[in-house]
Amino acid sequence: xxxxxxxxxxxxxxxxxxxxxxxxxxxxxxxxxxxxxxxxxxxxxxxxxxxxxxxxxxxxxxxxxxxxxx
Numbered sequence: 001x002x003x004x005x006x007x008x009x010x011x012x013x014x015x016x017x018x019x020x021x022x023x024x025x026x027x028x029x030x031x032x033x034x035x036x037x038x039x040x041x042x043x044x045x046x047x048x049x050x051x052x053x054x055x056x057x058x059x060x061x062x063x064x065x066x067x068x069x070x
Contacts (some may be wrong), residue, residue, distance in 0.1 A: 007033075 019025075022032035047055075 018029055018032055022029045025032060
């Protein structure tokens with residue numbers, strides 16, 4: 001089901017960029033905005049730093065990472 005969305009106080013530079021992109025793709029500003037929002041929501045969610053570290057394979061030994069002190 002389609003719904004309406006009203007955006008207020010959009011900066012001029014954002015509107016100019018949106019209009020330029022819409023023109024490049026041969027569509028209306030509204031169609032371009034919907035496409036941008038749809039694509040942004042398709043992207044996978046970002047993982048936290050903790051999740052990235054936990055997903056790393058266990059390689060080497062802790063001593064391999066010690067820095068020799070003078």
